[in-house]
Amino acid sequence: MGVAVSIQQVVKSFGSLRALDGVSLEIAEGEFFGLLGPNGAGKTTLISCLAGLVRPDQGTLSVMGCDVLADYREARRRLGVVPQELVFDPFFSVRETLRIQSGYFGIRHNDDWIDEILENLDLTAKADVNMRRLSGGMKRRVLVAQALVHKPPVIVLDEPTAGVDVELRQGLWQFVRRLNSEGHTVILTTHYLEEAEALCGRIAMLKQGRVVALDTTGNLLARFSGHTLNLRLKNGAALPDALRARATTSLGALVFRLTGFDEIEPLLAGIRQAGCVIDDLRLTQTDLEDVFVGVMQGVDVGSGAAPR
Amino acid sequence: MTGFRTLLYKEVLRFWKVSFQTVAAPVLTALLYLLIFSHVLDAQVQVNGVRYTAFLIPGLVIMSVLQNAFANSSSSLIQSKVTGSVVFVLLPPISYVEFFLAYSVAAMLRGLMVGFGVLLATGWLAPLTFVAPGWILVFAVIGGGIMGSLGMIAGIWADKFDQLAGFQNFLIMPLTMLSGVFYSIHSLPPFWQRLSHFNPVFYMIDGFRYGFFGVSDVAPGTSLAVVAASFLAVATTTLALLRSGYKLRY
Structure with missing residues (x-):
């Protein structure tokens, strides 16, 4: 398996705040990877660096071998990002939104794939409805759809289930799991630790801009007693x-x-x-929440030692 | 190129979907200006041997082109920045040059559309001539490009709607209103005449009007040189801002 995402020694400061303090990670193709940490740990900044929305002060990032700055076009073609904020363009319908997003990625006549995404996200009935008229959960689904229009090999979901009802959450995970089983690499940040525990094969925990734990979910759970x-x-x-x-x-x-x-x-x-x-x-x-609390309180679980 | 084409299409669709507000309303405003000023002044005033109403029409047309081109790119950017939907154009593989071209061309198209609307709405109120249509088109297109590009700068720079309104009300409005839309600068006192020569909008309007009547305050070639240089300066600045990611990519 090749490397889907490579993050090397990334540093980013906003004024006096060091949002990322030398983060290095490698995520293999086909992984379902979790990025956890409290608010302000740097998760969204890291994802934004990967997506080219934030430029790192130091370090390099690449998606499927394409550097996100030097080779940004190729890198962005290979990456689909579901942003954390519930954003939408109020001028367009769902279908228009997805057609336009396809065009941005250089894809014309994408309706077959758009139809398939709409169906999988239970949006078919809303295809011609203006974005403004959709409920929050529906808008969230459209954000997921927008991230998928160009069939990116790497999908990043930044807290996709925040404020989303149970039904959508289940449906969304079913779809994302399917994409993962079809070979897409998935990177997930979430506050719902049980989701991460159930879905992610490997997890990195971030605290104050540093990786404080990085291991398979099973090992993390086992190591922490x-x-x-x-x-x-x-x-x-x-x-x-x-x-x-x-x-x-x-x-x-x-x-x-x-x-x-x-x-x-x-x-x-x-x-x-x-x-x-x-x-x-x-x-x-022990569940992931215990591990998370332990890690955030400074217990070292990433080094292989079994703490008590 | 599909990225550019789509972004251009989206920008045009954006204003077209609310064309009552973005096209029809400014046409009506210009028509009102014309009706009032021509009612008061048409009998008394002639400029360069042209009836005042006829003189005023091209001024109102190009003013509408300029103001609406500025309004289009600036409002589109500030709206998408404030709502956060700007990520949809920042995540895809669109180069900063494509970005610049799409927003400026869309702004120019809105300006030209409004300008054409104003011409249709007002043209029958006075005998108009079209001595040099080439000049008309050149000044409308470059003028729209300048203001579309300036609108991008304002939209990128402003973090809030009131900052953008400040830019529009305290810079764009005075520059366009005090540029000879309503008068020939030869009628001004010498100091104000000289000052007007530092306003690039004056050259856009003067050159544009030359295309109609074949008379102008400044030779059209000179105006073209000033307008083209202004476009280069504004476009270069906008491209540099986009390239650096200023206030768009942190």
């Missing part, structure tokens, strides 16, 4: 200090991070010996 035990004690009884030190509290419950099931028995024995009575108990598997 296995399970958590959530406990609630009757009458708010206090734990002995030794046990108390191992727990964190979340919404009034005690949370123990476990690396294996063999830790459970001694833990429960300790609680019993202290005379505490358990009111509620839950054992949960």
